[in-house]
Amino acid sequence: MSMLPPSRPPASSKEPALSVSIPGQRRAGLPSPGITAFGLTEDESAVRTLSRGQRWALVGLTVVLVTALALRPMGAARTLVAVATLAYLAAVAYRLLCVRHGTSSAGAVQVSDAEALALADDELPAYTVLVPAYREPEVIGQLVGNLGRIDYPEHKLEVLLLLEEDDDVTRAAVAEVALPAQVRVLLVPDGGVRTKPNACNWGLLQAGGELVTIYDAEDQPDPLQLRRAAVAFRRLPADVVCVQARLSYFNSGQNLITRWFALEYVTWFEHLLPGLVALKAPIPLGGTSNHLRAAALKGLGGWDPYNVTEDADLGLRIARAGLKTEVLASVTLEEANSDFVNWVKQRSRWYKGYLQTWIVHNRHPLRLIRTVGLKGYLGFTLFVAGTPLLAALNPVFWYLAIVWFVAEPAAVGALFPGFVYYPAMVCFVAGNFAMIYAGLVSARAAKRHDLLLAALTFPAYWVMMSLAAVKAVVQLVLQPSYWEKTTHGLSGVEAASTGKAAHV
Amino acid sequence: MSETLTRSAEDGPAVLRRDTLEVRRSPAPGAEPSPSAEPRSGRPSRREPLALWTAFFAAYAGLGAVLVLHFDSIVLDAMSRVANGSLVVSSADPHLAAVGFVWNPLPSLAAIPLLLCKGVFPELATKAFAGNLLSAACMAACVAVLAGLLRDAGLRRGSRLALAVAFGLTPMIAYYGANGMSEAYLLLAQLVALRALLRWSRTRHWPALVTVGFALGVGYLARYEAAVSAAAASALVAVTVFLTAEGSASARRRAALTDTLLVAAPVGFVVALWAGLSWLIVGEPFAQFSSAYGNSSQVAQQGADAEAAFSLDRVATSTVQLLALQPLLALLVVVSLVIGVRRRQLALLAPSVLLVPVLGFELLAYLTATTFGWLRFYIATIPLAFVLAGLLLAQVRRQPRSAEHRQGYARPARLAVAGLVVAAVVAPFGTQAMAVESDEVAAEEAPQFDLVFHPETAAAERMERRFENEREIAAYLDAQQLPDQSVLVDNATGYAIVLASKRPHQFMVTTDRQFPEALRTLGANDVQFVLAVPNEQLGRSNAVNVAYPSFFADGAGIGTLAREWAANSDQPAWRLYAVK
Structure with missing residues (x-):
């Protein structure tokens, strides 16, 4: 009977849309062996979903399960229900633990305006901003305006606009505007995988900056964000290789979906992310506005071009290498997905990417536990695998709960012996309330009183998440590499800077 | 959860200003509010509350043991709560719903772990001593929370300990700490909520509202009266935030609604949960009011000789009871309200706002003949009086000599308040001791006291034969x-x-x-x-x-x-x- 608010979504990005199957072959032109130019091995990549060992493990598990269901159907079903209940309880507990640590820990790295502006131009490191875009001619104007607001010395800043070779529409749009001097257009050669992480790797290969970050074309970063990140990196120890800025939405008031989405981000960045940092758990990065030390990023192998949430995967690789991620108190405004179908597609890709990430990093579970610790591993599993799997499982338990309340069939009762029934009931009733209340608390903490209705109606959003999760799980089996296209420009909100002449 | 949430300080999270794309952030999380915002004397330490709790727990549990094990002074309701808990674990059909739905479940559920030890100590069950241990623990916690509340208010160690100890020794408080009844649970919930509400009143530290909501939500699981306090607290928060928040009327309305929900949601959830379970399992959402076993029904069944609603007798009885518990309550409430309004100090209004409606609710229920005229129904007068006395004392003591003259109190005023406080602390010892001797005023308590102090009377002998x-x-x-x-x-x-x-x-x-x-x-x-x-x-x-x-x-x-x-x-x- 336990149903849980499917948890917080991956803070991932809106990639350049693309809906092609990714061929297995390597892209020509990458100089060194491995999946990326930076030596990412096949073992570390989602190029193949399951490794040989994992395939055998899955086969073995299936055999055990089928045998058990055949020989002792009730016993096996009860065991499954008990395991699911335990997972739900653990997920709720871990989430509340995160909120607790998130509210009491030091939280984000603070760099005041004065501190950010105090650094002389010569003291600032060279910075590369990667802006991947694919078939998004309408956002090029916004990009120019958004870049114009960034406060960073011209000779220290390099913006690489990454376009696919065959993307005629965007290339045409770029040709029509006067790009600021520090923007370079890079054409990602055609002929291999065509994903955002692949484009970013191409950009990284030519990047001259000491620090690197990614923005989407329509992102509106805090103008001082690069300076804040640079100051933060100077201040933080060398093993902090990534600072993640907070993401928020400029169109959160557009409709209920965008309000839910905004509330989800508020919860994520106000409570859960600081909580994960405090708990020293691996942090799945958000798709944009993560600022990285370029050398460390190259040393880690760059982004996995085959993972549909390459950001989450990179966060994990950072933790596995014994390196750290911190949260930066600076906000980037993005466009929230406002359309139901479009939202489900985007979310299902995130969930699929989360599962890919969990699978990739579980090829050597013992080695992983040794590097991130058992607590970190459990946190990683609960967040990265638990989020999509429990969301996908929710409809089953919702159904059982409804059937139980309506008709109390003996078969459902038999699935829940006392020691499972009471925890499941507590989880179902108190867990759901706790999650709604946590949303309310997060909205209050962020002084986002406009998200009140979203907080109170959050369960409807969980239903949407479940839809996306089911789709993600099915797709992971049938089309592991299929990249769901996310449509942008649905906000109807005129970005403040659209069409403004560029000057830097 | 509530406790941890309140621990985070006034750390306004990053607030994004759309117009400037600027991020503002108030001081780092974890920073305590400035001392001027929340006066404290002495360093916060866990020693003081722990010592108070331990001493009073030992005293109440000891008193309970003497009453129950030596005098066989067992209170019916206390025993029936323990009995309900016992049914959950030791009956032929053990199941959680056996805890019953007429009475709120917390006192029964809390007794279950103790009842599992009845093999070693049978009286935990047979004489319901488990209930006495639990009420002792809750009432001792009340004393510790009151001391903390008074420290928050800025009272120095000597005066706050004197007030807290006097509270704990008041006859009705000591007796209800020892006798296993659910009064101690309700008072604890109300005092925890009041302490948090006072903190919020002084500093607008919003996470304190989470504590208010959760304390009263848990309190509702022991006594329905917690819902009245929750409604009153919600109203206070709603009005205050609406009047003081910034922005347009609709923005202030939203801000008020959010903060009010922080208080109201946990209580509303618990009310709905309990009513829903009750409805699903026994077919009545509010069995205490509608069931044949509930209070209203009991009043009707026993009430052949009962007075009509709003009869002079009922008015007289309840007035005497209120005066017996604290003769100076009305004066304390009026003085604190006058000073609170004149000095614009919400903290002086909050205690009355939280607890007076509970007294009003009980009074109305008795006057309309829907419940009994038990003395204990007005027990909230005691903590209310002690809190108000403490806050008033802190008021007149706060201003140092050098403070701006306009802010200080004239010497006569200070002496008057000090006199009122001393009288309010001393008086209940006399009036309550007198009340428990009277069958009219303390119909439930008087026979129990007879059992101990006048064992030769017929009433005491009847009590001795009980059970x-x-x-x-x-x-x-x-x-x-x-x-x-x-x-x-x-x-x-x-x-x-x-x-x-x-x-x-x-x-x-x-x-x-x-x-x-x-x-x-x-x-x-x-x-x-x-x-x-x-x-x-x-x-x-x-x-x-x-x-x-x-x-x-x-x-x-x-x-x-x-x-x-x-x-x-x-x-x-x-x-x-x-x-x-």
């Missing part, structure tokens, strides 16, 4: 070595028998899921005996009497009389009928 029959019945049945579920009894009247029995599985009790069927087919099933009480007063709601009105008198054609125990105390006569 004597029940223990004898239990021993008699235990000796028969009967099979499981072979003795049918309504545990609302027979809880003392079931609790006293060493073989509780032999009973078929109301909460067993097989009970309705067993009662319907009495004589044609495995039930061998039925325990019956006269079909009068509270016995009219007894399930056996409801199904077979003449059962006690003649066995209703099913049973043959096996044994009889005549009434010798305030408990009913019992007859044991064989039905097979």
